Amino acid sequence: MEQLKEGKSIINVRDLNLFYGEKQALFGVDLAIHEKEVTALIGPSGCGKSTFLRTLNRMNDLIDGVKITGDIVINHEDIYKTNDVIKLRTKVGMVFQKPNLFPMSIYDNVAYGPRMQGIKNKKELNNIVEESLRSAAIWDEVKDRLKTSALGLSGGQQQRVCIARAIAMKPDIILMDEPTSALDPISTLKIEELITNMKEDYTIVIVTHNMQQAARVSDKTAFFLNGEIVEYDDTDNIFSTPQDQRTEDYVTGRFG
Numbered sequence: 001m002e003q004l005k006e007g008k009s010i011i012n013v014r015d016l017n018l019f020y021g022e023k024q025a026l027f028g029v030d031l032a033i034h035e036k037e038v039t040a041l042i043g044p045s046g047c048g049k050s051t052f053l054r055t056l057n058r059m060n061d062l063i064d065g066v067k068i069t070g071d072i073v074i075n076h077e078d079i080y081k082t083n084d085v086i087k088l089r090t091k092v093g094m095v096f097q098k099p100n101l102f103p104m105s106i107y108d109n110v111a112y113g114p115r116m117q118g119i120k121n122k123k124e125l126n127n128i129v130e131e132s133l134r135s136a137a138i139w140d141e142v143k144d145r146l147k148t149s150a151l152g153l154s155g156g157q158q159q160r161v162c163i164a165r166a167i168a169m170k171p172d173i174i175l176m177d178e179p180t181s182a183l184d185p186i187s188t189l190k191i192e193e194l195i196t197n198m199k200e201d202y203t204i205v206i207v208t209h210n211m212q213q214a215a216r217v218s219d220k221t222a223f224f225l226n227g228e229i230v231e232y233d234d235t236d237n238i239f240s241t242p243q244d245q246r247t248e249d250y251v252t253g254r255f256g
Helices: 049-055 085-091 106-116 122-135 155-167 185-198 211-217 235-240 245-251
Strands: 009-020 023-034 038-042 066-074 092-095 173-177 203-207 220-225 228-234
Touching: 009 049, 009 203, 023 049, 023 203, 023 220, 023 228, 038 049, 038 211, 049 173, 049 203, 085 092, 092 155, 106 122, 106 155, 122 155, 155 173, 155 185, 185 203, 185 211, 211 235, 220 235, 220 245, 228 235, 228 245, 235 245
Parallel strands: 038 203, 038 220, 092 173, 173 203
Antiparallel strands: 009 023, 009 066, 220 228
16 A cells, blocks of 8 residues: 555554453554544444554553553654653543543633643643634633533533643644544534644544544544454545455445
């Protein structure tokens, strides 16, 4: 797949295997993810998409009995050979399936990460909060209620505040695990527009069950099946001229 050699890869995964105890969940995954692009991970439930996504910021470290072999190099650093997981998760932000805001104000949710990094200056925090909420396309909706509880927002608004909270940490990469699956169609569209705009500044990796969404927002698509990558290519090619029959069967709805 020659076209995948263009551009600069920021994430390089080589021969990645992951085990939950005795059960193997990922098998020999190789993937180069390019900077400032959107890469979609598609495949049926239980095929390893979210498990793989969570290896990219070591979220699987939190699960007992997980063993990983192989290499994941992000920005020239092997992330499983570093002890600084906090720094890694600063550079590789995460947005989950369901909004997971803290029970505090909108302002404090977005300022939480910068404060943890030692930023105390009120003016600097104000700027970070405003810039992050603007980048997440929600500033105009919340600017007059920053001190009210973030939990009072609609689901779609909460998810955009979660994205603002990730942006506030100034990451290079943002991981999104089915970020619109709990949202209505209008909120989903807003998040998709946001993802398209965000790739000017961030590398985005998104797990999605929605193939139309993958086709709309991503530059590259990786098709996972039974813990392996069957095919990885430009999104247009995956959906119009897949090279593997299993990919074609999946994207045309014959299974999954």
